[in-house]
Amino acid sequence: MKKAGVTLVDVAKLAGVSVMTASRALSGEGYASEETRTKVQAAAKQLGYTPNALARMMKGGKTNVIGVVVNDLTSSVINCFVTALSEEVRKVDMDLFIYNSLGDLGDGKGKRVSQMLHGLWDGLVYVLPRMTDDYLETLEKSSSPIVLINYFRHETSLPVVRGDNVNGAHDAVSHLVELGHRRIGFIRGNAYTGQSDLREQGYVKALSDAGIELDPALVYQGNFSEQSGMDGGHHLLSLAEPPTAIFAASDAMAQGAMTAIREKGLRIPEDISVIGFDDIPSAAMTRPPLTTLRHPFDAMAHATVQELVRRIKGEPGRRHRIEFPSEFVVRESTGPAPAGSSSKRSRLRRV
């Protein structure tokens, strides 16, 4: 019952036609009489024939597949992008495969991806890539179309679709300032993609625009994980002069901070306000729902796929940088600064 290796030749033989006719009958391209077509299709079904994707690709040169490289499937943001990309890719009638590099691209095993990729896909998307400089160079030299999503770390000749981190963060912090907050904590993520830095720039600028002096003690180094957000929250709240608001460089960290706040017995937003970044699905499910900055995932995925398809077709890339403003989503985790909090001597009340 070995069915492995049912090839077009077998089908053609059974149908009593040439291989070529079988190919045409099945693909629907080119001429073929209705009769032959039915005959061939019947034969194919009987034999349980599945076309060998590889062979087809080899000849045509096009695989109709777009590859997406991520380095962490645990991240909600990444999954939001990947899901949006899946949908967009389907719209242009291509397929999308995801490769999880499990960490930084470029050290050790990372090389494999660049090996694998060639020929397998028509184009490649890197979502929030973490990579060595070496690897980026390899990518730039690559012959196949590549688009990066939310990469800011280094200058690159590759096209990049990106959200506006600086203004987004600026909006968030300005909002807090308007609510009367003066001591605003910031929880950083890792440097990986350069996003955390930009968000910090927005934070710093908003503070300076408001004439508030930056207090380095209010900046905590996290790593984008919920746990680090919780640690950051505990740290900031145990300060001699704790902040009345915390801006985290990601929703996951904001959620961790919220947990820490609750553990301290403080209320959100009455005692302390919290803002995240990304608008992952669970941001709307926390209590209170989290105020955050939303990446326009769908629009960004759309732009990415469009740009990629253009380059795959050999048309010149439309734009080298495609920027999307972050949308400020005000929910219920932000509120007026607690009374008297602007005084240096104030302390947060316990509930």
Next chain:
Amino acid sequence: MKKAGVTLVDVAKLAGVSVMTASRALSGEGYASEETRTKVQAAAKQLGYTPNALARMMKGGKTNVIGVVVNDLTSSVINCFVTALSEEVRKVDMDLFIYNSLGDLGDGKGKRVSQMLHGLWDGLVYVLPRMTDDYLETLEKSSSPIVLINYFRHETSLPVVRGDNVNGAHDAVSHLVELGHRRIGFIRGNAYTGQSDLREQGYVKALSDAGIELDPALVYQGNFSEQSGMDGGHHLLSLAEPPTAIFAASDAMAQGAMTAIREKGLRIPEDISVIGFDDIPSAAMTRPPLTTLRHPFDAMAHATVQELVRRIKGEPGRRHRIEFPSEFVVRESTGPAPAGSSSKRSRLRRV
């Protein structure tokens, strides 16, 4: 500057050797003098040569790639499996590609996967598959090795790696019973993989073992989403005789229920206990940390890859069903039933 299509022939020509020698020099397989090797490698680098994966695969018949099909990347459980699989696959020195079918396999576009798959991968894993009967049949007829993870809906000749849902659920509910709970709510998920049903069976059995009569009013139909868990929580709590404990068929739903409980002003676990299923990463991060049943993700991924590799090599499958007990993880969302709760007339206290 067209670099597309740098082939081995080009490299060989530049290095002044035959194609075969070039192939050997680059792959490291077979004999090749150190001198030629360096020469060829230099040529390859100069030309920016990348081997065409497709062609290589075509010849060898092996792609060294394992495909994973999922239908929702938003699901934490699925991502836990996929991440564990990524690691296991790497251990056997293969690569793993993920395909997101974006919903049920078998209707409409779903067919594409089965088309694409052939030849591209050496083997395929379906994680928590949702598929039509038709599609399952196609899969069973397929010539390439396939392993299913946590599929229970229908009998199938395909090998399935699965967690023990019935006993897991039984453990959870028995634990609640031991804590004095008599009215225990259950929040179902969809029927997709058959897991929710089995968890419900465990729930029903544990109740009956304890001599507690099943109250259908205590069972709420959710859909595995956090939102539905929240809805379920609200529904159960607004019952005339609300439960003192809720067992949800997934952590996501349990987390939703916890939110609902908190919104009602009740305390966990003092007023009401909660248990989930899956042990997704965020389960440990909720406050209180969620008591749940853990799939041994790593062990299951290991077994899956081993079984797949065995079949890829042509060895007979070791086992047709590989079962893993669910590990009961007691955290802090479960506690003794509130005093007097066993009396039918009791009401939950407000805080």
Next chain:
DNA sequence: CTGAAAGCGCTAACAT
């Protein structure tokens, strides 16, 4: 409308 030949890029298998 259908068929035969050629070849995609690479590598086993057999020479040399």
Next chain:
DNA sequence: ATGTTAGCGCTTTCAG
């Protein structure tokens, strides 16, 4: 140690 031949499964010519 290197080169030659053949062929993977399919589709794109180009001829019937």
